[in-house]
């Protein structure tokens with residue numbers, strides 16, 4: 489039983505890798521992908537901006553208030569709150585929370601779009617025209633994600649800081665000047681690079697895992713729904729694993 | 740290279756033996772018809788020919804080349820000479836009708852936007868849907884989708900044209916117009932046309948070579964004239980099939 493499950497896992501992973509390789513062959517004309525890429529990127533940005541803004545704002549605010557609550561000693565300067573909030577935002581909160589949110593939004597979208605093209609034979613129609621459907625469907629979404637995830641994560645990181653500063657001000661826990669002093673005291677350029685590596689990796693995971701789930705749907709509308717749920721669950725899990733692995737490797 | 744020949748095609752789905760050792764030669768410049776009752780394997784056979792389903796056994800020759808031996812890239816080069824109308828139409832539902840028909844032109848030709856729009860208008864007009872460019876597939880009836888599918892299939896003037904049930908679900912007038920169109924295109928461009936149908940009226944109208952499938956077996960093949968000349972000599976299931984349609988005397 490367990491053995492079967494493990495074998496099935498390996499089989500799916502192999503299938504996933506083969507699909508990835510296939511999506512890098514048989515490119516058609518550049519303009520076509522450029523248009524698709526722009527379209528997918530705009531969609532990723534437009535669909536996620538509002539959600540990312542709200543979640544980042546509150547994450548920043550809550551982290552600030554809770555950190556302030558934990559720092560009771562009068563010997564610790566208030567600016568420490570800013571330092572802690574900022575470092576967590578850059579290293580963990582912005583890339584991971586944004587990506588988990590986007591796994592739900594972008595991932596399910598990719599899986600259901602590609603899945604419904606599968607069950608309504610649109611993918612077959614592409615193949616019969618002599619078009620490599622894997623390349624055509626996956627590549628623009630992959631590039632849309634790995635380029636726009638970092639952008640959204642930078643944006644989210646900025647908003648988390650805004651949320652933190654606002655919450656510090658409103659609650660009276662820390663004033664903006666101290667907060668900024670805190671941010672500066674711990675900042676290193678590498679943290680930003682680390683954040684971008686995470687964003688890039690998570691974008692890759694979400695777009696390819698979801699595309700894989702959609703691409704191999706068999707059946708009808710019901711299976712498309714299942715694939716879309718699976719895309720969200722599996723890419724979220726993989727994000728958490730990758731998050732840990734990257735922290736181990738790079739920090 | 741436009742002759743199409745299949746040899747000893749066999750296909751299983753799990754334990755179900757869907758196609759049994761089917762061989763047939765499709766003639767260029769003619770409408771070749773695959774007929775037979777629902778579920779006998781017509782669509783599966785068509786998909787085996789165009790490479791969407793891989794048969795366990797058999798060969799598919801486009802000219803002298805066995806399609807099944809080719810690499811994916813070589814297969815795609817052959818597929819670019821081929822148009823296919825799916826039973827489910829398979830229109831791209833994120834694109835308008837006009838974009839659907841323009842799609843193969845955009846991908847495979849260097850034509851200007853004006854040339855593409857001309858060609859799209861021409862193809863849509865030939866299927867009787869002039870002026871529907873801006874509509875989305877979701878706004879069309881089943882029969883209209885079928886016709887857009889046909890317009891898309893003929894956009895590139897393919898050497899091989901495959902139509903899976905081109906006129907099921909259409910009113911008799913439109914159905915005959917589609918039959919006429921398929922026949923005209925076949926003669927005009929000397930295409931090798933393969934039409935899958937269980938509509939015997941179509942067979943009478945435009946069929947030239949006929950392959951009769953019954954439970955996955957090629958029960959009978961020959962020209963339409965052969966078929967109609969001596970009905971009593973045909974296999975009994977084909978006789979029953981013909982008689983049930985009311986087109987030949989019981």
Ligand SMILES: Nc1ncnc2c1ncn2[C@@H]1O[C@H](COP(=O)(O)OP(=O)(O)OP(=O)(O)O)[C@@H](O)[C@H]1O
Pocket residue numbers: 752757776777778779780781782783784826937
């Ligand atoms: N992907 C598949 N997996 C398993 N079985 C299949 C698959 N596709 C078709 N079949 C089976 O193969 C048989 C032939 O199906 P096919 O679609 O070719 O019938 P058909 O002759 O086109 O019928 P119709 O005229 O109703 O379209 C059916 O019994 C069907 O259940």
Ligand SMILES: [Mg+2]
Pocket residue numbers: 781782783826903
């Ligand atoms: Mg069929």
